[in-house]
Amino acid sequence: MASAAAPSHAWNSERSVAGRNNPWAIVAIISLPTFMEVLDTSIANVSLNEIAGGLSITLDQATWVLTSYLVANAIIIPISGWLSDVIGRKRYFMISVALFTIASFLCGIAPNLQFLVIARILQGIGGGGLAPVEQSMLADTFPPEKRGMAFATFAIVVVVGPVLGPTLGGFITDTASWHWIFLINVPVGIASLVLTQLFVDEPQILIDERKARHRRGIRIDYIGFALVAAGLGFLELTLDRGEREAWFDSSFILTTALVSAVALVGLVAWEWRHKDPIVDIKLFRNRNFAITNLIMFTTGMILFGTTQLIPQMLQQVLGYSATDAGLALTVGGIATLLAVPIAGRLTDKVDVRMLLFPALIVQGLALYNLSLLNSHIAFMDAAVARMYQSVALPFLFVPINAAAYVGLPQRATAQASSLLNVSRNLGGTVGISAAQTLLANYRQVEQSRLVEGLNPLNPNYVEWMNRAAAMVGESMEARMAVLYQIVQQQAAMLSFLDTFHTFMLFVFVVSPVALFLKSKRGAKAPAGAH
Structure with a gap:
């Protein structure tokens, strides 16, 4: 077992899950179910109307389909590191995949809301253990100098999944039915179980550690x-x-x-x-781990918050269809895919501080650019604005995952991975919640500000009312109705821009903390880490 005081460069290849197999093939195998789980956090969003109609429930009731999954996910993620240590990492991973797959099938055949919510809770429990265990496997399979490219694959999973979710969900719902957004997971889950059993190894050192833990007694x-x-x-x-x-x-x-x-x-x-915590809070004494969790929280907030804001803006203000709004995000997803291998290679060669700090600044500038849009933009304007933001995301996710484990003993990777995923998920939830709250508040402020100038003392108001008479007639009611519609649209657009601007300020405030990270060389593991 690695000593708690061992330097981070004392990497132990005996903990690799690849065994005699090609480690890059293992990356693909363990990423597959994680991609489906991340996809499921957003794929149901665009299908809520169809789910509500199919189950004869209200739209507000249908939102519990989302809430139940997120709550179960939030509870299981922080304890998944402890569970994998106690049950066995490969075994726990396969149990999670199996539960996620079975629950997906149950979601797909759900006859009523109660059945669907229970199935979604089970799906959230199964899915919550996947990403932390995958990260732990990657950290143990690749030495620090090669983790960049390995975590680049993980970045594809966690960044592109939420982007493709709404688009894929809308397409499946339009061409088939909402049942298939869940049933599509079943064959993927079965294939993952077979491939994991055949090719993913459970290292002997982990088996010995688990047996020793059991001999001491599981408390x-x-x-x-x-x-x-x-x-x-x-x-x-x-x-x-x-x-x-x-x-x-x-x-x-x-x-x-x-x-x-x-x-x-x-x-x-x-x-x-x-003495034997289910969540190892003391890991936050490690400076790198604490800082990378803050940056991961910020990244999750940006990714999930804007992934909801941009299509919402395009649909509500500009009248885009759900499919077209999703396609605007897809352009950004392509930019992310192209940037991922570059981020992976640079992470293995460059000080992560020189990647994270500029990437946060680019994120802030991209949000500033989003705050300059207007209600007359074309499709490509929205797509390019998203692309500016998306191209920097891999330069956040990949270095974060590489830097988070610096100075930690290898036996702490499972707990560390769990907490890192808590930060990402919590950041995403805060981002979505903050976005909707800011939108509602800013809309009221902007509407009040616009209405203040609509009076006969304003020459622009008088001129507009005279021109409106030529379009809709002399009826005051008709002219006021058109004017009210315009005010609503402008207030809505301005509220989106204000929200992007607020997100920008938050990112700029957080960005300097990236400079306080330690480099990979010479970092020491904290004594007493569990």
């Missing part, structure tokens, strides 16, 4: 698990339902927020002192 941290479930589960509920429930005007949201806050504070206090 299940029930209190830690309860605090994780309450803290992150209720936080997910608060963020996901907050805008719909009018935030703290709702007793439901007030209750979920209070429970979450108390549980998360209790979680930190409890796990910090626990």
